[in-house]
Amino acid sequence: MEPSLKWAENPKIIIGVKAFGLKATVQVVDLQVFVVPRITLKPLLSVFPFFANIYVSLMDKPHVDFGLKLLGADVMAIPGLYRFVQELIKDQVANMYLWPKALQVPIIDPTQAMKKPVGILDVKVVRAMKLKKKDLLGKSDPYLKLKLIEEKLTGKMMKNKILKVLGLN
Structure with missing residues (x-):
C-alpha cells in the first residue's frame, strides 16, 4: 500500500532548550506533515493477524512545515534558517x-505463528533434458533447487553422474 498522508495541526508542544548556560522554551506551532509511505505486511501467515511484521518506508522525502516561537517571536522567520x-x-x-530502508514494526513472532511440519516431501527427479555443461571437459553436473515459502533449498551437485542420478544407467 502507498497511501498519501497529510496531517496539519496546531499542537501545544513546548521544548526546553539549554545552550551556552542559558535556558529557554521554544514552542512548535502550525505543524504540517505530508508523506507517501509504502506499507508492507510480511511474512504472510495463515493465522490471525495474517502477517508477522509491518514495514514502513517512504517513497519520497517528507514535507514537514512548522513554526518555532521563542519569546513570542517566530524564529523560522530568520533568513535562511527556514530552508x-x-x-x-x-x-x-x-x-x-527512504525506500528501500524501512521501519520494522514486529506484530508477532513468525516462528510461533508458522505451522509445524506434518510430513516429509519426497522429490524424485524422473527426467532432465538439455542440461548444459559448464565445464570444458566432462558431463553435466546436475543439482536440484527447491523453494518452499521463503526457504530455498539446494541439493548437492553430482559430479559427472548424470546417468546414475536419473536412474538411466
Whole structure:
C-alpha cells in the first residue's frame, strides 16, 4: 500500500532548550506533515493477524512545515534558517526511512505463528533434458533447487553422474 498522508495541526508542544548556560522554551506551532509511505505486511501467515511484521518506508522525502516561537517571536522567520531546517529534517528522515530502508514494526513472532511440519516431501527427479555443461571437459553436473515459502533449498551437485542420478544407467 502507498497511501498519501497529510496531517496539519496546531499542537501545544513546548521544548526546553539549554545552550551556552542559558535556558529557554521554544514552542512548535502550525505543524504540517505530508508523506507517501509504502506499507508492507510480511511474512504472510495463515493465522490471525495474517502477517508477522509491518514495514514502513517512504517513497519520497517528507514535507514537514512548522513554526518555532521563542519569546513570542517566530524564529523560522530568520533568513535562511527556514530552508536549512527544512532540508535538514528531510535529509535525516530520508536517510533512515527512504525506500528501500524501512521501519520494522514486529506484530508477532513468525516462528510461533508458522505451522509445524506434518510430513516429509519426497522429490524424485524422473527426467532432465538439455542440461548444459559448464565445464570444458566432462558431463553435466546436475543439482536440484527447491523453494518452499521463503526457504530455498539446494541439493548437492553430482559430479559427472548424470546417468546414475536419473536412474538411466
